[in-house]
Amino acid sequence: MKKKTKYFKVICLLFVCILACMITGCANHSTEEKPPAESGNSVESENEISADIETVEADWSEYFNGRNGTAVIYDPSNRRYTVYNQKLAETRSSPCSTFKIISSLIALENGIILPEDSTRTWSGERFWNEDWNKDIDFREAFRTSCVWYFRQVIDDIGKDRMQKELEKLQYGNCDISDWEGSLNTNNNNRALTGFWIESSLRISPKEQTEVMERIFGGNSDYSEETRNQLKQVILVPEQDRAALSIYGKTGMGKNNGVVVDAWFTGFAESTEGTIYFCVRLGETEELEVSSTVAKEIAIEIVSDYCIP
Template identity: 40%
Template sequence: MFKKINLSIYIAILLSLLLVGCAKRNDTKDETIVSEIPQTKMETQEETTSNSTIESIDLEKAFKNINGCAVIYSPKNNHYSFYNEDMCKQQVSPYSTFKIISVLSGLENGVLSDETSKMSYNGTIYANADWNADLSLKDAFQKSCIWYFKQVIDTVGKDKIKEELISLKYGNCDISEWDGSNINPSADLNGFWLESSLAISPLEQVKVLETIFEGKSGYSTTNIQILKDLMLIEENELKKIYGKTGSGNGKAWFVGFSETMDDRDYFAIYLQDDTKQDSISGKKAMEIALTIINN
C-alpha cells in the first residue's frame, strides 16, 4: 500500500513539473516575440542596403549646426550616401510629405482626375490664409493644404489606403489613428500622417520614392506623371529637382529626387532640433537639400 501511494505521488509530481515547464516555455516564447518586433523593423532597413555600396558623407556645413540627417540613393550605381546614418533609419511622422501618396491614391481611385481637381471647401476661415479657398489639386499641393488632402484620404477610405501602404512598404504602415492625434485645432486639420500612428524613416522615404518613380509600383504612368509635375521645384538645362516638404513641432522634411538626362538620384533630408524650433521648417530642409544637390 505504501509503495502504491508513493508511486501515485511520484507520477503527480512529474505531471506538475511538466505542466510548469510548458507554461514557462510559452511565457519565454511570448517575451521573445515581443522583444523582436523593433529589431525586425531595423533588420528590414539593413536588408534594404545589404547589396549596395554605402558611404558616409560630411554635410555639417550644409546643416549649419542643425540636428538632422540625409540619405541619397543612386539606383544607377546602387549606391547610398548617408549623413548621420543611424538617424536615417529612425521612423518618425511623415507630416506633409505624405501628400505624395495622397495625390497618387486620389488619382488612382478616381477621387481626383488631374491637377485642376477640386474638393469641397466649406467656408472655414483657417489661420493659413492660403487655405481659405476652393483650391485645385495643384494649388493644394503647392500650399500643402491639410483639409484638402484630408478629404481625399477620407474618400479613398481606410482599406484602400492600408493596401497601398503595405504594397509600397511605407514605414510602419500604421493608420490605426485614422483621424489623427488632435495636434491641430479642428478635425479637418488632423490625420494619421501628422504626428500620429504612421511613421517612416528617411531611408524608407527614399525607397518608396524609388519604387514609385522607377515604375515598380502599381500606380499608372499617367498618374505618376501628374504627381511628378506637381513636385517640380526648380530646373535648368542640365538638371530638374522634384520634392515635397513637411514639418511640425521642431521637425521638418524635404524628400524627392534630382534628374538629369541619364540619371536620377533620390534623397530625404530630415531635421529634428528642439533647441531651434523657430528656424526648423520644410523650407529650411529644402534649402539644405538644394545646397547639397547643387554643389
C-alpha cells in the first residue's frame, strides 16, 4: 500500500513539473517583441513621400513685367514644385472668388446644386454687375462669378459641413469663423460678403495647387460625376485644344478700393499628364493688377511649361 502511495506521489510531482514548464513557455511566447503595426509603417511612408517632392525656383519675372506676384506649378508625375517668388507663394491671403471652386464642389457632391435644375431667383436688388440682376443658373453664376448666388449656396451647405470639408481638403487655415463676412470693410451688403472674401479664410498659392490636386487628382475623395460637372464650368474655352486643356477660376479682392489679391488657380491637362497651378498678384504701384491679368499670366506660364 505504501509503495502505491509513493508511486502516486511521484506521478503527481512529475505532472506538476510538466504543467509548470508549459505555463513558463506560454509566458515567454506572449512577451516576445512584435513587429510594428502596419498603420505606423504607412504613416512613415507617407511622410517620406511628402519629403521626396523637390522644389525648383524659376525666373518667370518676364511674365509679370514688374508686377508683385508669384506663380506655382505642382507637377505630381515628376514630384516637383516649380515656384516663382517663393516667399509670396507660401504667404496666405483671401481666396476671394477662387473659392467658388470649393463651394461648387461641395454643393454638387451633396446634391445642393443640381446642374439641370439650378436656377435661383433674383431678389430684385440692383447689383453693380448687370449680369447678376436676374434669375440665374449654376453655369451662368459661375461664369459671371455671381456673389449673391454663391452666398445662398454656402448658406445651404451650412457651417458644420463646410468646416468638415475644408479640413478634409486641408484648405489653408480652414477658418470660417467670420461666416457673415463682417471683417470685409469693402462691402456691408450681406448678399455680397462672406468668410472667403477678404475675411477670416486664408490660403497660400502653394496650398491652392495642393487643394486642386486633392480634388482632381487620382486619389480624390469626390465622385467622378461631381468632378466632371465641375470641370465643365471651369474649363477655359479659348484654351481648350487638342494638346492642352486649361481649367481654372479667377478671384480678386480689394482693400479700400485698391486691389490686393488677384488670382487664377486651377489645373491643366496635356499629353504629358496633369499639372496644378496658381498665380497670385499683390498690390503694385502704377501697374494694372486684376484677376484678368493674373489669368493671362497663368495661361502663358502653363502653356510654355506644358508645350515648350
